[in-house]
Amino acid sequence: MTFIPEQLGFVSTDNSTTTPLGISGVFTGTGEDCSSYSSVSVSWNADEASADPGLLMQFSTDGTNWDRSVPVTSGSNLLQTAHGGVHRLSIIAQFFRVVFTNGAVAQTFFRFQTMFHTQNSMPLVSRLEQQLGLSTDCALTRVIAPIELDLARRQITGQRTFFFFGFNDDVDVGW
DSSP, X not given: OEEEXXXXXXXXXXXXXOOOOOTTOEEEOOOEEOTTOSEEEEEXXXXXXXXXXXXXXXXXXXSSOOOEEEEEOOOSBTTEETXXXXXXXXXXXXXXXXXXXXXXXXXXXXXXXXXXXXXXXXOOOOOTTSOOOTTOOOOOOOOOOOHHHXXXXXXXXXXXXXXXXXXXXXXXXXX
C-alpha cells in the first residue's frame, strides 16, 4: 500500500493495475485486510468497454470465501460508463478485493485504482442532470419532519387521519 498525503487513505497496490486486459480478460485483486479503514473507493478508465457486469467489489470475513459481492454494470451516468467509473462503499467485512472483466475487444490502456479511506469523508453524489441507474451509488436521506406532516403525506402505513367537527358538551370551558 502507498500512503496518500493528508490522511486521505491508502492506495492498494494489490487491487490496482495499469496492465491492459485482453479479450474477456480478468483482473482479480488480492484479498486485503481492510478492517482499519472506514470505506473503499474504486475508479478506472479504459479505452474499451467492460463486460456487464464488468466489476465485482467483494467482501469476505475470512479472506477465502467471498460471500458479499457488489456487481457494477455499465450505466448511463457521468460517473459510470462501460469505459470507466467511480464507486465508493463502506467497509462491511474484514477482507476486500476486486474482480474486473474486460469485454469483447482487447484494451490498449487500463488504469484501475483502489483506495482505502481512513476517515469518513463526503460520499459520492449525483448531479441534478445525471441520469440515475441501477449501478449509481446513492446515499439514502430523508428530511426530518413532524409526524403530522408524515401522516398528511400518507408516509406512515396503517394510519389514517380523521377530522371531527361539532360541539362537545363534556369539554370544560371554565379556565
